[in-house]
Structures are given as C-alpha cells and as structure tokens.
Amino acid sequence: MNVKVRQAVIIGSAIFIAVILELTLLSRLGLPGATPDLVVVTIVAIALAYGPLPGAIAGFSAGIVMGLAPPFDGVFGVQAFIFTIVGLVTGAVVDPRDRSVPVIMGMVGLSTGGVVLINALVLSVLSGDRVVWEIVPGLTLTAALYGLILAPLVVPLIGKIVRTLTPEVAVL
Amino acid sequence: MFPRRLRVVVAVLLGVALTFVILDLRGGQGPFTSARNVMSSIFGGIERGAATVFSPITGFADFWTNTRDQKARLDELEKSNAELQSEVKRAADDRARASALDGMLKVAGLGRYRVVPAEVIAIGPAQDFSWTVTIDAGSDDGIELDMTVLNYQGLVGRVSNVEKRTSSVVLIVDPSVSVGARVAGSQEIGILSGTGKQSELQYQLLDPLASLEKGAALVTFGSKDGRPYVPGVPIGEVLSVAGTAGQLSRVATVRPFADISTLSIVGVVVRPPRTDPRDSVLPAVPDAPALITQPTPSPTPAESSAVMSVPSEVPATESAATQ
Numbered sequence: 001m002n003v004k005v006r007q008a009v010i011i012g013s014a015i016f017i018a019v020i021l022e023l024t025l026l027s028r029l030g031l032p033g034a035t036p037d038l039v040v041v042t043i044v045a046i047a048l049a050y051g052p053l054p055g056a057i058a059g060f061s062a063g064i065v066m067g068l069a070p071p072f073d074g075v076f077g078v079q080a081f082i083f084t085i086v087g088l089v090t091g092a093v094v095d096p097r098d099r100s101v102p103v104i105m106g107m108v109g110l111s112t113g114g115v116v117l118i119n120a121l122v123l124s125v126l127s128g129d130r131v132v133w134e135i136v137p138g139l140t141l142t143a144a145l146y147g148l149i150l151a152p153l154v155v156p157l158i159g160k161i162v163r164t165l166t167p168e169v170a171v172l
Numbered sequence: 173m174f175p176r177r178l179r180v181v182v183a184v185l186l187g188v189a190l191t192f193v194i195l196d197l198r199g200g201q202g203p204f205t206s207a208r209n210v211m212s213s214i215f216g217g218i219e220r221g222a223a224t225v226f227s228p229i230t231g232f233a234d235f236w237t238n239t240r241d242q243k244a245r246l247d248e249l250e251k252s253n254a255e256l257q258s259e260v261k262r263a264a265d266d267r268a269r270a271s272a273l274d275g276m277l278k279v280a281g282l283g284r285y286r287v288v289p290a291e292v293i294a295i296g297p298a299q300d301f302s303w304t305v306t307i308d309a310g311s312d313d314g315i316e317l318d319m320t321v322l323n324y325q326g327l328v329g330r331v332s333n334v335e336k337r338t339s340s341v342v343l344i345v346d347p348s349v350s351v352g353a354r355v356a357g358s359q360e361i362g363i364l365s366g367t368g369k370q371s372e373l374q375y376q377l378l379d380p381l382a383s384l385e386k387g388a389a390l391v392t393f394g395s396k397d398g399r400p401y402v403p404g405v406p407i408g409e410v411l412s413v414a415g416t417a418g419q420l421s422r423v424a425t426v427r428p429f430a431d432i433s434t435l436s437i438v439g440v441v442v443r444p445p446r447t448d449p450r451d452s453v454l455p456a457v458p459d460a461p462a463l464i465t466q467p468t469p470s471p472t473p474a475e476s477s478a479v480m481s482v483p484s485e486v487p488a489t490e491s492a493a494t495q
Contacts, residue, residue: 025230053182067192069216080192126193
C-alpha cells in the first residue's frame with residue numbers, strides 16, 4: 001500500500017477510536033472535573049510522530065468528527081479550528097532532535113489545558129452566557145492532569161504504530 | 173517560518189473551520205444540515221455498540237462515584253439483599269438498571285405519563301460547557317424533538333436532537349436551559365435555570381412577595397401540548413433562599429432530585445397526562461404523610477391561603493391512587 005494511504009488509515013482510525021472512547025467510556029466514568037481529553041492527546045501524539053502538516057490535518061478531522069458525534073451541542077467548527085492549531089503548533093514547536101519525556105509531557109499538558117481555556121474564550125464570545133467561568137480553572141487543571149496521565153499510554157503507542165507501519169514518513 | 177505547502181494547507185483548514193462556525197451560527201437549515209444529520213446517525217449507532225461493550229466498566233464507575241449517597245445506598249442494599257436470596261444470580265449491573273427502570277416506570281405511572289425507557293450511552297465532554305447526553309432511543313422508538321426526559325428521581329431534561337436510533341438530551345443543569353416550575357403546595361410559579369454545576373439550579377419566583385421556604389419541592393409547570401416539559405414532574409428541592417420577601421432579586425438555590433452525574437436509565441415522555449398530576453408524583457416527605465397513599469379527604473373549608481390549591485389537587489391525587 002502507498003505510504004500516504006497507510007498514513008491516512010492510521011490517522012483516521014486513531015482519531016475515530018479516540019472520539020468513541022472519549023464519549024462512551026471516559027465521559028461515563030464520572031471523574032471529577034473535565035472529561036479526560038483522549039482526542040487532544042491523540043492529536044498531539046500524531047503531530048509528534050508525523051510533524052506539523054499531518055498534525056494539523058489530524059486536528060482538523062478530529063474536530064469535525066467531534067462535531068458530528070452526538071451529543072454535540074456547541075458551535076460546529078470551533079473544535080476543528082482549535083484542534084488544527086494544536087496539531088500545527090505541536091508538530092512545529094517540538095524539534096525532533098530534542099524529544100525528552102518532560103518536553104512531550106509539557107506539550108500534552110499545555111495542549112489539553114489550553115484547549116479548555118481557548119474553547120471557553122471562543123464559546124463565551126460566540127454563544128453568550130453558556131460558559132460558567134467559576135468552573136473553568138478546575139476544568140483546565142483537571143484536563144491537563146488527565147492529559148498527563150493519558151500521555152504515557154497514548155504517545156508511545158501511536159509512535160510505535162507509526163514507526164512500524166510507515167517508517168518512511170515518521171519524524172521520530 | 174513554515175514551508176509554503178504547510179502554510180497553504182493550514183490556511184485552507186482554518187478557513188473551512190471558520191466557514192462551518194459561521195454557517196452554524198447563522199442557524200436554520202444550512203447546506204450541510206442533512207449531511208451532518210446522516211453522519212450523526214452513523215456515529216450514534218457506533219456509540220450504541222461501544223456503550224454496550226463498556227457498560228461493565230461504566231457500571232462500576234457509577235458505583236464509586238456515588239460515595240456521597242452511601243448511606244441511602246446502604247439501606248437500599250440491605251433491603252434488596254433479602255430479596256436477592258430468593259432470586260437467581262444476576263449481574264449487579266443488570267440489577268441496578270432494572271430497579272432504576274422500575275422506579276422510573278412507577279413515577280411515570282403516578283403521573284400517567286406514557287414513557288419510552290432508554291439508556292444513556294454517551295456524555296458530552298465537560299469542557300464543552302454543554303450538559304448533554306446521548307440516549308439509545310430515537311425516532312424509530314417514537315421520540316420527537318422537545319420531549320420531556322425523566323428518571324426515577326425526577327426531571328432530567330428535554331430531547332434536543334433526534335436521530336434514527338439515538339437522540340441527544342440537554343440536561344436541566346445546562347446554563348442555557350430554563351424550566352417553568354411551580355412550588356408544590358403554595359402553587360407559586362417561577363423560572364428555574366441551569367447553572368452549569370451539576371447539583372445546583374437557580375429558581376426565581378415571579379411574585380417577589382411570595383413566601384418560599386427551605387426544603388420546598390418544585391414540580392414542572394407544564395408547557396403547551398406537554399412540550400418541552402410535561403406538567404407535574406418533580407424537579408428538586410429548595411436548599412437556600414437569597415434575599416427577603418419583597419426584594420426584586422430573590423433567587424433560591426435548588427438541588428435537583430435527579431442525580432445528574434450517575435444517569436443510566438431514563439424515560440422519555442411520549443404522551444403527556446390528560447390532566448395535570450400536580451404534586452402527586454413528588455417523593456414522600458418524611459414529616460408529612462405522603463400525598464400518594466393518603467389522598468386528603470375533601471377539604472375542611474379552607475384554611476387561609478390554601479383555598480386555591482386544595483380543591484384542584486384532590487381529583488388528581490385520587491386518580492393517581494387508583495392506579
């Protein structure tokens with residue numbers, strides 16, 4: 001199979017599985033604060049493994065899928081916008097030669113926490129009084145924390161899949 | 173900073189995302205609405221399957237998130253323990269669901285609502301600031317937009333989107349939701365709004381001079397044709413009242429009866445009752461005899477302000493008691 005096709009299949013299925021797991025398993029665990037944002041961690045993992053361009057594409061697709069999967073009730077397209085930037089920035093900022101564990105973990109923490117903050121800002125502009133600011137700090141911190149817990153599981157797993165199936169385009 | 177190709181692709185992606193945002197904010201039936209509905213139906217179907225696979229895990233989670241209700245749960249377990257001895261061994265998960273369904277049907281029976289039972293299969297992420305869940309019943313099961321959703325404890329929300337076999341429910345704690353509510357007993361009406369916190373609602377009485385006491389129960393006021401809210405569904409109890417009588421902004425904090433964090437079995441009211449069940453669906457108050465079991469025999473002519481409420485209440489409670 002063509003390397004582009006293999007890459008698309010890996011990105012597509014990773015995002016698909018992440019969305020389904022986040023909505024039907026992680027959100028129903030009833031954890032305090034935010035829902036563990038497996039989707040953002042997956043985007044970061046893909047961007048780390050493939051670089052900024054596939055990272056941005058993965059972020060965009062993940063945002064679209066999140067908007068299509070019920071029970072979505074926000075503004076369609078906002079997540080696609082935010083996730084595209086997450087994929088781009090993660091892929092571009094982290095130098096492939098300087099990938100230590102603290103750098104990767106920091107990137108995941110910043111992304112998962114940052115997504116909550118940016119989402120709150122954008123939604124408060126677009127859809128009025130829906131955002132409850134008192135809970136935003138708690139949501140941001142717990143989102144970052146859950147992201148840090150998910151990262152050691154997701155980032156190496158996706159990295160390994162990428163290196164095994166598409167060694168030609170893997171950054172790492 | 174970035175190579176040309178990357179810049180072009182990212183600009184296109186961001187542009188498309190912004191177009192979607194603008195189309196969605198414009199509202200109405202955009203060009204993508206039908207395509208989105210088809211995709212949502214497909215994802216709904218997949219979520220149904222995934223929820224079945226994960227139900228043992230989430231069932232366990234329900235149990236440990238419930239620690240603050242442990243005492244009530246202990247009594248419940250002790251009672252069910254006796255029954256269990258004669259029962260065939262069943263999975264704990266199945267048992268919890270059956271009793272939730274049973275309780276929900278009982279509430280529906282008291283209020284004479286016709287309900288379609290459904291299970292919560294997916295929950296929107298908390299960081300989206302929208303309190304919505306997906307249930308495994310859709311237009312195939314007779315669910316329509318804006319139907320009332322309740323569980324065995326009380327009002328849960330209303331149907332906000334319907335697909336073929338799943339539908340989305342916006343919960344009463346969502347900050348964008350307002351429900352017309354009536355104080356049980358005093359019949360005062362007001363507006364209850366979500367706060368975005370899972371155990372808190374805010375209630376504002378229309379009459380600032382009306383008395384409102386801690387512990388008072390609220391039921392739905394009802395809407396035209398029973399949509400979005402059918403009348404008489406218990407919502408919650410007043411925890412505290414801010415301000416004194418006569419003050420313009422008297423707001424009460426209300427705790428919802430339904431435990432939003434551990435929703436599993438819910439019922440969608442597909443046909444509202446012919447007559448308003450009034451307060452007869454409320455859970456029994458410990459210090460007062462339950463209205464359901466002992467309908468107060470005809471009114472001894474009116475004590476002060478209760479004139480209005482008593483006569484209208486009696487027929488409803490009797491019809492509930494004959495069930």
